[in-house]
Ligand code: PMP
C-alpha cells in the first residue's frame with residue numbers, strides 16, 4: 001500500500017469540489033441532478049477576451065513568462081487597482097498566479113510559521129482552513145451568524161487578537177454568505193488592525209464585481225493600514241473565467257517577492273495565453289461584467305422569493321456574490337420516516353438523494369446551521385430546484401433523536 005504523507009492524509013478534500021464531483025457522477029449515471037454546489041458563473045467568457053486569447057496564440061506566444069507575470073499585465077493590474085479601488089500598488093507589488101486560490105496559498109505560506117494565528121471571519125471560504133492547516137498555522141474563527149448578516153465586528157476582532165496573530169483574512173463580497181462590508185464597517189476593522197504591529201490583512205475581493213449595493217469597497221483604502229494589506233483578486237467570477245486559472249495579488253513588496261519565490265519553485269507562473277487575455281479583461285470594457293451582475297441580481301431575487309416560501313428555512317438578503325446561505329437548523333432532529341436528519345451534513349445528503357439537488361454543507365465553511373446554494377444557474381433550474389427542496393423538506397417531521 002502506498003503511504004501518503006500525514007500532511008495530505010490529514011487534509012480535508014475541498015467540500016465544494018467534492019460535491020461538484022459527486023453531482024457530475026450522478027448526472028453521468030443518468031440522474032437529473034440540479035447542481036447548485038459549485039461557485040461558477042454559468043456564462044461564457046466575454047467575446048473580446050476570447051478574441052484576445054486567440055490573437056495571443058496566433059502571435060506565437062508560447063514561452064514561460066516572468067514568474068510574477070508579464071510586465072504589461074502587472075501594469076494593467078496596477079492600473080485596475082487604482083481605477084476601481086483607489087489602491088496604489090506598483091507593478092512590482094503585483095504577483096499573477098494560477099487562480100486566486102493559488103494567490104491565497106502563496107500569501108499564507110509567505111507569512112505563516114508553525115503556530116502563527118490566522119483570524120478568519122466565519123463563515124469563510126472552504127480553502128482558507130485547508131491552506132492555513134498546510135502552512136501549520138492555527139485558524140481562529142470569528143463566528144457571525146445569520147442574525148448579524150454574517151458579518152464580524154471590530155470588537156470581535158479586537159478580542160481575538162493575540163501576540164501570535166499574523167493575518168486577518170476575509171472575503172467581501174463573501175463566499176459563502178454573500179455578505180458585503182460597507183466602507184464604515186471596513187474602517188472599523190481596519191482601525192483595530194492598524195493599531196497593532198505585525199498583523200496583515202488578506203482581503204479576498206474576487207467577487208468585487210458581483211455587488212448589488214453599489215461601489216465595491218477595499219479595506220486597503222485606509223491609511224492606518226499602509227503597507228499591511230494584501231488584496232487578492234482574479235478573473236474567475238467577474239469575467240466568467242474559472243477554467244482560465246488567473247488570479248493576482250497586490251501586496252507589500254516583501255510579500256510579493258516571497259510569493260514570487262514560492263511559485264518560482266511550484267508553477268513557474270501561470271499560462272501565457274491566459275495572461276494575454278487578462279490584459280484585455282482588465283481594460284475598460286466591463287459591459288458584459290455588468291450584464292452578468294444584473295442577471296445574478298435577478299436570480300438572487302428569484303431564489304429568495306422561492307426559498308422564502310419554504311417553512312423552516314431562515315434567510316437573510318445577500319448583497320453580493322452568487323450564493324444564499326439559509327439556516328436550516330429547524331430541520332435538525334427530523335426524519336422523512338426513513339432518513340434521520342441530525343445536522344446540516346445529513347440535510348445536504350438528504351437533499352442530494354431525495355431532491356436530487358446538490359448544495360454544500362455549511363460545516364465546510366465553519367457554520368453548522370446553514371447550507372450554501374449557488375444560484376449561478378439558469379432560472380428554470382433554480383425554479384425546479386426550489387420546488388424539489390420544498391417537497392423534500394416538507395416530508396420531514398420532528399422525531400425524538402436518540
Ligand atoms: N476566493 C473565494 C472567496 C472564492 O470563492 C474562490 C472561488 N474559486 C477563490 C478565492 C478562488 O478562485 P480562483 O482560484 O478560481 O481564482
Ligand code: GLU
Nearest residue numbers: 014016017037038039175
Ligand atoms: N470558489 C468556488 C466555490 O466556492 C469554486 C470551487 C472552489 O474553488 O473551491 O464553489
